[in-house]
Amino acid sequence: MSEDVRLTRLAKCAGCGAKVGAGTLTKLLKDLPTQKDPRLMVGFDTSDDACVYRLDDHTAVVQTLDFFPPIVDDPHMFGQIAACNALSDIYAMGGEPKLALNIMTVTKDMSEETVREILRGGYEKAYEADTIICGGHTIHDESPKYGLSVTGFVDPAKVLMNSTARPGDVLILTKPLGIGILTTAAKAGLVGASVTERITKQMATLNKASRNNMIRYEVHSCTDVTGFSLMGHGYEMAAGSGTTLHFKASSVKYHPEAFEPAEMGFIPDGAYKNRDYVGDRYKTVKPVQRAMLDIMFDPQTSGGLLISVAEKDAGNLLSDLQYHTDAAIIGYVTEKLDHELYIE
Amino acid sequence: MLDARGLSCPEPVIMIKKAMETKESKYEIMVDNRTSVENITRFGEHQGYKVSVSENGGDYTLTLTR
Numbered sequence A: 001m002s003e004d005v006r007l008t009r010l011a012k013c014a015g016c017g018a019k020v021g022a023g024t025l026t027k028l029l030k031d032l033p034t035q036k037d038p039r040l041m042v043g044f045d046t047s048d049d050a051c052v053y054r055l056d057d058h059t060a061v062v063q064t065l066d067f068f069p070p071i072v073d074d075p076h077m078f079g080q081i082a083a084c085n086a087l088s089d090i091y092a093m094g095g096e097p098k099l100a101l102n103i104m105t106v107t108k109d110m111s112e113e114t115v116r117e118i119l120r121g122g123y124e125k126a127y128e129a130d131t132i133i134c135g136g137h138t139i140h141d142e143s144p145k146y147g148l149s150v151t152g153f154v155d156p157a158k159v160l161m162n163s164t165a166r167p168g169d170v171l172i173l174t175k176p177l178g179i180g181i182l183t184t185a186a187k188a189g190l191v192g193a194s195v196t197e198r199i200t201k202q203m204a205t206l207n208k209a210s211r212n213n214m215i216r217y218e219v220h221s222c223t224d225v226t227g228f229s230l231m232g233h234g235y236e237m238a239a240g241s242g243t244t245l246h247f248k249a250s251s252v253k254y255h256p257e258a259f260e261p262a263e264m265g266f267i268p269d270g271a272y273k274n275r276d277y278v279g280d281r282y283k284t285v286k287p288v289q290r291a292m293l294d295i296m297f298d299p300q301t302s303g304g305l306l307i308s309v310a311e312k313d314a315g316n317l318l319s320d321l322q323y324h325t326d327a328a329i330i331g332y333v334t335e336k337l338d339h340e341l342y343i344e
Numbered sequence B: 001m002l003d004a005r006g007l008s009c010p011e012p013v014i015m016i017k018k019a020m021e022t023k024e025s026k027y028e029i030m031v032d033n034r035t036s037v038e039n040i041t042r043f044g045e046h047q048g049y050k051v052s053v054s055e056n057g058g059d060y061t062l063t064l065t066r
Helices: A022-029 A075-092 A112-128 A179-186 A193-203 A208-214 A229-241 A256-263 A269-278 A290-296 A311-322 B011-022 B034-046
Strands: A040-042 A051-054 A060-068 A096-106 A132-140 A145-154 A170-173 A219-224 A243-247 A282-284 A305-309 A328-335 A341-343 B026-031 B050-056 B059-065
Touching: A022 A269, A060 A075, A060 A096, A075 A096, A075 A112, A075 A145, A075 A193, A075 A208, A075 A219, A075 A305, A096 A112, A112 A132, A112 A145, A170 A243, A170 A311, A179 A193, A179 A256, A179 A269, A208 A305, A208 A311, A219 A229, A229 A243, A229 A269, A229 A290, A229 A305, A229 A341, A256 A290, A256 B034, A269 B034, A305 A311, A311 A328, B011 B026, B011 B034, B026 B034, B034 B050, B034 B059
Parallel strands: A096 A132, A243 A341, A282 A341
Antiparallel strands: A040 A051, A051 A060, A060 A145, A096 A145, A170 A305, A170 A328, A219 A305, A243 A328, B026 B059, B050 B059
8 A cells, every 4th residue: 555645534424424314314205207117116215225126026126326535544445344334245245255346536636556556446246246347437526435336136035135234133233333533533543543443344245144044044134334333223123123122231242442532522424413303202211321322323334234133043143143243133123102213 | 622623532531631630620622523522522531520511503512520
């Protein structure tokens, strides 16, 4: 990598924190004309991770796109993280990615080597995901951005939507939270090298193994926790399923080094957008520290899977997941109560 | 009075953090977005200050005292 480039300095918002708020998107897309097609199994209406289109009884196409500005300074790691984040939406639907296209913007003063390193990171993760990058599109812009449009496949009978959680399910989250807060605090020089290395490695970890584990159990619903945070994505799962999700705050795993920066106000703008989006549709049953709540609203980049699994399978799935990840049981699902989310 | 208008997170918090190295009993900072209001409030409280906010035409003045 070239020593003179601090990629995150070129980006106003970092990673998934750059995402336009869920509330804003819903307003923007409302009333726009869309074709109806009975083969479209999952569209935008349930705010799912990717769309799913049935080809025949055995095969459905899963389609998604994700890109964002640099979240780390190392271009090779940025490429890996952006690719993992984009591929994750396919895994979250229970699918397997197969084809991908690069989407990229470069600034006029970026060196060729930096651009190549970003792409190298993306290609390495696509290779690890058994996915072929078969083209793409690159334009000049004021800040660098990178990501992938990904096409995958899934058995139509085994699509894992974000809107099908069932009362009695147990909730598992596969990656600890706090990425947005830590990357914000890092801009103030408050995060040590070992923590940066740990979260960079986490963001550059595919959700492939987690997907391969979960499809062997009775999983009812899944989503990946990214820009809209645990609370935002959790809200969408609850609302889409007509259930209430209960998060046990003391069981929600996060990087402990994120707690003090949260108390000190190193919280990305996206966390407040997420809080506004969820609004009054959550209830705290037990007192929760403000910093913990901020962590639960913190936008994640290349975050983990939030899995709603039948209680009988929760223990075995958790053991399998913990072989590869820091997965934890963080709550459970009930019939819909007076709020979609309970924090207890 | 510090002026952090036009700056986005985390710059306003970095600005007040640097200013507080002088450990005075009162600071005032102007910002122009709600995220900065929230974040500076958190920072001030974490450092043991009381924080009050007044709004004026889309700008906010935060007063931190102890």
